[in-house]
Amino acid sequence: MTQMLKKNANDLYKDFRYEISKKVGAKSLLKCIQCGVCSSGCTVTEYVDLQPHRVVASCLLGLKEEVLSSNAIWTCSLCHRCTERCPKNVDYSFILALLRNMAVKEGKIPKEYSISVVTIYNNGFVVPYTGGLKDNIDRRRTRMGLPQIVPPKLEEIQFIIKETGLGGLVEEEEEK
Amino acid sequence: MEYAFFLGCTIPLKLPFLEKAFRDVASILDVKLKEMEGVGCCPEPVAMQSLNIDTWVALGARNLVIAERMGLDIMTICSGCYETLKTVSVLLAEDKEYLKKINGILNKINYNYTGKTKVYHFVELFSQPEWLDKIKKLVVKPLDDLNLAVHYGCHLIRPSKIMKFDHPERPEKIDIILEALGAKTVEYATKLECCGYCARLQEEIGENLVEEKMTELCELEEGVDALIAVCPACTTQYDRKEKIIARRTGKELDIPVLYLAEIMAIALGVELEDLSLNNRSVKPNKLINKLTT
Numbered sequence: 001m002t003q004m005l006k007k008n009a010n011d012l013y014k015d016f017r018y019e020i021s022k023k024v025g026a027k028s029l030l031k032c033i034q035c036g037v038c039s040s041g042c043t044v045t046e047y048v049d050l051q052p053h054r055v056v057a058s059c060l061l062g063l064k065e066e067v068l069s070s071n072a073i074w075t076c077s078l079c080h081r082c083t084e085r086c087p088k089n090v091d092y093s094f095i096l097a098l099l100r101n102m103a104v105k106e107g108k109i110p111k112e113y114s115i116s117v118v119t120i121y122n123n124g125f126v127v128p129y130t131g132g133l134k135d136n137i138d139r140r141r142t143r144m145g146l147p148q149i150v151p152p153k154l155e156e157i158q159f160i161i162k163e164t165g166l167g168g169l170v171e172e173e174e175e176k
Numbered sequence: 177m178e179y180a181f182f183l184g185c186t187i188p189l190k191l192p193f194l195e196k197a198f199r200d201v202a203s204i205l206d207v208k209l210k211e212m213e214g215v216g217c218c219p220e221p222v223a224m225q226s227l228n229i230d231t232w233v234a235l236g237a238r239n240l241v242i243a244e245r246m247g248l249d250i251m252t253i254c255s256g257c258y259e260t261l262k263t264v265s266v267l268l269a270e271d272k273e274y275l276k277k278i279n280g281i282l283n284k285i286n287y288n289y290t291g292k293t294k295v296y297h298f299v300e301l302f303s304q305p306e307w308l309d310k311i312k313k314l315v316v317k318p319l320d321d322l323n324l325a326v327h328y329g330c331h332l333i334r335p336s337k338i339m340k341f342d343h344p345e346r347p348e349k350i351d352i353i354l355e356a357l358g359a360k361t362v363e364y365a366t367k368l369e370c371c372g373y374c375a376r377l378q379e380e381i382g383e384n385l386v387e388e389k390m391t392e393l394c395e396l397e398e399g400v401d402a403l404i405a406v407c408p409a410c411t412t413q414y415d416r417k418e419k420i421i422a423r424r425t426g427k428e429l430d431i432p433v434l435y436l437a438e439i440m441a442i443a444l445g446v447e448l449e450d451l452s453l454n455n456r457s458v459k460p461n462k463l464i465n466k467l468t469t
Contacts, residue, residue, distance in 0.1 A: 024271055043370040047381055077375035078222050080334035084344045093335070100226035109227070112376040116223035117231070124216035125185040126223075141192050146199070149188060152216035156285045160238060163281050164231040 005066065012062035019102075020059055026095050031088040032056045038082035038092050048072040052082050052092055055099075068103045074110050104169070114173050121161050121170045124152025179251035179296070180243035181209035182261065185217050186408040187254055191435075193452035194408060198253050198298065198437035204314060204444045205307070210248060215239045218252075218260040221331065222374045225260075233274075234281045236264035237289045241282065249294040251301070253437070255407035258297040259331035259339070265295055266338045297332060299406055299436065300341060303349035308356045316445035318358030321466055323398050324439070325362050325431075326350045327389075327405045327414070330370050350406060350436060357443035362400060366392050371405075373413040386417040390429045401463050406436045419457035432460035442467060 021029045032053070039051035050058060050072040058067045067073065073096055082092040103109065116126055123129045129137060129149070138148065161167060187195050202209055217224075218239060224232040240261060243250045252258040268275045269291050279288055301307060328347045336344040345368065351361040366389045372382030393400045405411045415433040422429040438451055448467065453460050 024274055025267075043372070043385070044375055044378075044381055047375075047378055071377070074226075075375060075377050075381070077330070077370050077372060077381070078225075079330040079370040079374075081330075081370075083335045091335070097225045097229060101228055104227050110377060113223045113226055116220055117227055120217050120219055120224070120235075125189060126217045126220045127185045127189040129189055137189050137192075141188070144192055144196050146188075146192055146196060147211060149183075150211055150213055150215070153214035154216075156214070156238065156287075157216045157235065159285055160234045160281060161231055163284065164228055164234055166228050166231050169227070 013064040014062045016062045016064040017060050020095060020098060023098055025091060026098055028090040029059060029095055032090050033088055035087065037085050037087060041081045041085050043077050043079045044075050048075050067099060068106060068108060073099045073103060114169060117161065117166050118170055118173045121158055124154045124157050178208035178210060178248060180212050180246050180248040182212060182215065182250050182252045182257055184254045184257040191408050193455050194435045194437065197435065197441045197451055200446045201437050201440045201444060205310060209251065210246060212242050215242050218257040221256050221260045233264050233267060234278050236260050237268060237278050237282060238287055240265060240293050241287045241289050243293040244290060249296060252297050255329050255331040256409065261295040263338050265291065299349050302353050308352060311356045315357055315443050317443050319443050320358045322359045322401045323362055324354050324359045325364060325393050325400045325403045327403055327410055328368065329405060329407045329410045332406060357440065362396060362398055364392055364396060371410040371413040373409040382413060383417055383421060386414055387421045390418050390431060391427065393431050394429055400431055401466065402460065403431055403433045404436055404439055405433060411435050415456045415458055430458060432458050432463055
């Protein structure tokens with residue numbers, strides 16, 4: 001069970017709800033009526049420290065730190081059932097992606113996720129495709145009579161990753 | 177019919193036999209596929225959207241522009257690629273300010289997205305009435321004796337306000353394609369459950385979801401010959417984890433997992449030796465016996 005959290009009203013980050021809801025697609029946060037439909041249909045509901053309706057309640061209350069460091073935001077499989085079933089059209093799975101974006105900006109990011117951008121940055125694909133691995137893949141495809149892989153335009157992909165602000169993350173991960 | 181063929185990463189690089197099956201089906205049905213020059217990862221919806229929504233959308237829009245320049249709609253064969261490219265196209269159509277922001281990034285590499293290209297998953301195409309008729313006429317090996325269970329997966333059908341693909345709680349498009357091939361599809365309680373592949377942080381989530389679905393399918397009275405999926409992640413998740421769970425629990429879980437294009441290829445006359453049906457953890461021996469006797 002989750003531990004009881006005691007916090008003074010003055011210590012709440014009251015603008016958290018607006019920080020989220022001003023983002024495109026996340027306005028719906030403010031419409032939540034805490035009915036719990038999202039949590040009852042959630043694929044990972046029994047594995048999270050905060051169920052979906054409690055993540056939303058925490059956002060509305062201003063518990064920014066608690067939300068961004070919860071395991072709930074990274075455990076979700078983005079199955080979108082919450083968004084599909086919400087009677088108030090709260091787009092929880094999109095809000096959750098935004099919360100992940102915010103956690104990333106604070107450096108809170110599991111390596112299972114950061115690895116993807118590093119792989120795409122170096123290969124253009126989310127599957128490694130360089131050196132010996134590339135040779136094996138190419139040989140296998142030729143054997144099967146499949147056409148050669150058309151190489152991705154890596155410099156364009158790398159430009160977009162840097163331009164949208166993930167260049168720093170790629171550098172950090174590669175230094176590790 | 178000609179489409180810009182968006183291959184993605186997982187299928188061409190890790191599971192090329194699924195691509196082969198799809199290309200065989202497309203060729204029999206006379207769907208022309210044109211390779212796309214310079215595309216990269218769609219990019220992968222779960223991690224990239226989580227890290228930075230703008231990166232996800234801008235990389236996706238770059239891929240869409242390549243199809244626009246070809247003057248063709250896009251054909252995808254993976255639910256992840258389908259979700260990313262379709263979501264990006266819907267987001268940018270609905271929000272002109274955001275489109276301006278994304279084009280501001282793309283213009284620096286001489287790309288400009290206008291929204292001309294439509295994004296398809298092959299299920300979407302083949303489940304249309306005229307294609308079902310065409311498929312029925314071209315079946316040379318009807319799957320009359322087979323009971324198949326369909327796994328739709330999450331990203332093909334949800335969120336329905338974006339995907340606008342099938343009913344989010346009672347989808348039927350894959351079922352009707354299989355019925356056109358002569359097979360029977362079974363109804364089962366865990367049909368719409370997620371495969372758990374994208375719940376990356378806890379291995380047990382995926383294992384429990386796979387165990388639940390495979391156990392139910394093994395216990396169904398009508399006897400299930402195969403689970404049919406349309407996404408490379410779901411396909412490998414069920415196949416690999418089913419074997420691991422069977423070993424760990426001693427349960428007899430032996431339902432093979434096939435990609436929709438593979439079973440279509442069989443019905444449309446592709447020889448079994450030209451497919452790689454044994455290229456998986458749970459070998460479809462019983463299914464192959466049934467198909468060859």
